[in-house]
Structures are given as structure tokens and as C-alpha cells.
Amino acid sequence: MTDTVAEMNQVMEEADCLVNEQQVQAAIRNLADDITDRLRDSNPLLFCVMNGGLILTGQLLTQLKFPVQAEYLHATRYRQETTGGILEWKLRPDADMNGRTILIVDDILDEGTTLCAIADYCRAHGAKEVLTAVLVDKQHDRKAQPGLKADFTGLEVEDRFLFGFGMDYKGYWRNAPGIYAVKGL
Ligand SMILES: O=P(O)(O)OC[C@H]1O[C@H](OP(=O)(O)OP(=O)(O)O)[C@H](O)[C@@H]1O
Numbered sequence: 001m002t003d004t005v006a007e008m009n010q011v012m013e014e015a016d017c018l019v020n021e022q023q024v025q026a027a028i029r030n031l032a033d034d035i036t037d038r039l040r041d042s043n044p045l046l047f048c049v050m051n052g053g054l055i056l057t058g059q060l061l062t063q064l065k066f067p068v069q070a071e072y073l074h075a076t077r078y079r080q081e082t083t084g085g086i087l088e089w090k091l092r093p094d095a096d097m098n099g100r101t102i103l104i105v106d107d108i109l110d111e112g113t114t115l116c117a118i119a120d121y122c123r124a125h126g127a128k129e130v131l132t133a134v135l136v137d138k139q140h141d142r143k144a145q146p147g148l149k150a151d152f153t154g155l156e157v158e159d160r161f162l163f164g165f166g167m168d169y170k171g172y173w174r175n176a177p178g179i180y181a182v183k184g185l
Pocket residue numbers: 049050051052053075076077078079084106107108109110111112113114115168
């Protein structure tokens with residue numbers, strides 16, 4: 001076993017499970033119902049925010065009960081760290097957003113810098129309306145704008161460094177089937 005794999009196995013052994021798989025699945029079902037109620041007649045263009053939004057988007061998409069056009073973009077600011085830095089666009093969307101309702105789907109609203117920047121980008125490129133959906137809203141008072149919220153939130157989770165269901169710790173454990181907090185963080 002490599003040192004990294006051993007370290008990551010230990011991270012999981014020592015982690016606290018904050019939300020189990022069944023609870024996450026229930027939250028995703030609620031998100032899907034709320035989004036369907038709000039957007040079924042809006043012909044929205046959905047953007048998955050890679051990489052973290054991958055798992056939520058995949059699970060959400062099949063539960064949305066209307067025709068959805070889905071694309072992706074990639075913006076990142078944490079890389080292998082547990083605190084965020086400057087936002088780097090790795091892949092900007094090239095879909096035509098003019099006059100469209102946009103739904104941005106991501107794993108977590110932490111400080112909110114990422115979602116605000118993506119929403120600004122969409123509005124600047126002609127979006128009529130930009131809505132955001134996240135699996136997790138981390139509870140703290142360091143939001144990019146006071147009181148910042150997503151339009152659709154699956155779960156509110158305490159202020160720890162999280163992994164699982166799309167969220168990574170040092171690039172690993174996005175695949176963890178629940179929401180976990182790293183020991184000591
Ligand atoms: O609300 P914020 O404080 O801006 O943080 C949230 C963002 O951070 C994570 O992405 P990350 O930068 O780790 O990129 P990745 O998903 O490609 O790993 C996460 O997937 C969100 O996009």
C-alpha cells in the first residue's frame with residue numbers, strides 16, 4: 001500500500017460521519033422535488049460545477065421530472081488545501097446563456113466565493129435568471145456576502161472540513177457515501 005492510500009484509509013477511520021447515506025439520499029430527493037416544482041416550466045440550462053458537483057448532479061438529474069439540458073464548467077479555489085484561495089477557471093461554459101434560466105449545481109456552499117463568481121459570470125453572459133443548488137451549506141459567519149444562501153439547499157452542516165458525496169480531502173474520498181468531517185479539522 002502506498003503512503004497516500006494508507007493515510008487516506010486512516011483519515012476515513014478517524015473521521016466523524018455527520019450525515020449518513022440514507023440521510024443524504026433523502027436530502028437529494030427533497031432537492032429534486034423543490035427544483036422540479038420551481039423550474040419544470042422554465043427550460044433551465046443546468047451547469048454542474050466540476051469536480052465537486054459531479055455526484056450531486058448525477059444523482060439529482062435522474063430525479064428531475066422535466067426535460068433538462070445539462071452542461072458542466074470547472075472553477076476551483078481549494079486545490080489540495082483546506083482553505084480557499086483565488087478562484088481559477090479551468091473550463092468556462094461555452095453554451096449560449098442568453099435569456100436562459102441557469103441552475104448551478106455544486107456540492108458545497110462554504111464561503112460562497114465560487115458560486116457568486118459563477119453566477120456573476122452567467123449574468124454577464126446574458127442569463128435571465130441564475131439559481132443555485134448545493135448539497136451542503138456549511139454553517140459559519142465567513143460567507144462572501146452576509147446571509148448568503150443557495151436557492152436550493154440539501155443539508156446544513158457544521159463548520160468542519162468535510163468530505164464525501166463529491167467533496168474531497170486532498171483530492172481523495174469524493175466517493176465516500178455520506179458526509180464526513182476530518183478529525184481535528
Ligand atoms: O464556497 P466556497 O468557499 O467558494 O467553496 C466551495 C467550492 O469549493 C470546492 O471546489 P474546489 O475549489 O475544491 O474545486 P474542486 O471541486 O475541483 O476540487 C467545492 O466543490 C465548491 O465548488
